[in-house]
Amino acid sequence: QAKSAGKNGFRFYSRAMDHAVERRAHMEQELRGAWERGEVSVVYQPIGRTSDGRILGAEALLRWQHPELGTISPAAFIDVAEQSGLIDQLGPRVLRQACQDAAHWARECGGEPPFVSVNVSPRQLRHGELPGIVAECLAESGLPAGCLHLELTETALISDELQAGVLLTRLHGSGVKVWLDDFGTGFSGLSHLRRVPVDGLKIDRSFIADMQRDPDDLALTSAIVAMAHSLGITVVAEGVEKQAQRDLLAGLGCDLIQGYWLGHPLAAGELLARLSARS
Numbered sequence: 001q002a003k004s005a006g007k008n009g010f011r012f013y014s015r016a017m018d019h020a021v022e023r024r025a026h027m028e029q030e031l032r033g034a035w036e037r038g039e040v041s042v043v044y045q046p047i048g049r050t051s052d053g054r055i056l057g058a059e060a061l062l063r064w065q066h067p068e069l070g071t072i073s074p075a076a077f078i079d080v081a082e083q084s085g086l087i088d089q090l091g092p093r094v095l096r097q098a099c100q101d102a103a104h105w106a107r108e109c110g111g112e113p114p115f116v117s118v119n120v121s122p123r124q125l126r127h128g129e130l131p132g133i134v135a136e137c138l139a140e141s142g143l144p145a146g147c148l149h150l151e152l153t154e155t156a157l158i159s160d161e162l163q164a165g166v167l168l169t170r171l172h173g174s175g176v177k178v179w180l181d182d183f184g185t186g187f188s189g190l191s192h193l194r195r196v197p198v199d200g201l202k203i204d205r206s207f208i209a210d211m212q213r214d215p216d217d218l219a220l221t222s223a224i225v226a227m228a229h230s231l232g233i234t235v236v237a238e239g240v241e242k243q244a245q246r247d248l249l250a251g252l253g254c255d256l257i258q259g260y261w262l263g264h265p266l267a268a269g270e271l272l273a274r275l276s277a278r279s
């Protein structure tokens with residue numbers, strides 16, 4: 001009996017696997033050409049000063065508007081794009097679009113030029129081409145290098161540490177800012193701060209979500225801010241949804257915030273309107 005259950009179990013498992021594999025293959029096929037069909041766009045989520053909410057820049061986030069499935073989050077398709085190599089086309093396009101949009105904001109909004117923060121996937125760091133692509137995007141848009149932030153996760157740094165270190169040192173030397181994304185969720189956040197030129201880090205939103213109730217999360221957030229500041233590194237808190245979280249973060253001296261409390265991801269034109277409305 002156990003044997004037959006095992007058999008059925010195996011067959012079931014194997015069928016479920018087939019489904020997952022099929023779904024991925026299907027998604028890959030749909031994603032191919034999605035940009036050319038105009039289904040992929042870039043939206044921008046405001047990032048602002050914790051003390052007074054003044055918007056200083058934005059994070060570029062991919063959106064895929066599928067004709068049947070509706071809007072698909074990058075959380076659901078970035079893996080497929082990464083593993084299939086499609087990110088090699090998508091990544092530079094996002095970068096180019098973000099530089100153009102940010103250069104446009106800088107010309108239109110007045111005040112200090114806003115920054116734009118672009119997510120870079122591990123695969124993009126494993127190629128040697130990134131610095132060349134970045135230089136091209138800056139040159140053709142006219143965006144000052146200091147207004148471009150690249151967001152990397154620890155996974156990106158771990159996957160090929162030496163190569164990543166070399167590339168990031170070159171990029172940093174050209175004036176581009178290097179940010180660590182989802183900080184605190186990996187295994188060795190601190191060691192990277194010694195090997196890679198880091199300008200800023202983004203505290204993962206899982207810490208922020210519970211900081212009002214969980215004293216450990218509050219203590220860790222406070223420690224991250226203090227440690228970063230002692231190294232001259234700027235800190236953003238991600239996923240700030242409530243005034244109470246903003247108030248706590250202001251008390252900790254966290255520099256910047258990002259989250260629904262400040263604003264949802266917006267079209268480039270809407271973000272410009274937010275920038276222009278700054279006093």
Ligand code: C2E
Pocket residue numbers: 045060061062073074075078091094119120121151181182205238239240241258259260261265
């Ligand atoms: P991320 O870089 O950590 O981006 C933040 C994510 O948190 C975004 O989800 C954003 O919409 C969401 N978020 C922002 N504020 C809040 C909040 O207050 N509460 C909650 N619950 N969530 C909030 P999104 O746009 O679905 O992106 C998911 C991930 O996909 C990103 O995480 C990033 O790792 C990746 N991604 C997005 N765009 C790109 C891209 O152009 N290239 C690469 N390589 N990855 C990208």
Ligand code: MG
Pocket residue numbers: 059119151181
């Ligand atoms: Mg990010």
Ligand code: MG
Pocket residue numbers: 181182202204238
């Ligand atoms: Mg993040």
Ligand code: MG
Pocket residue numbers: 182204205238
């Ligand atoms: Mg995150």
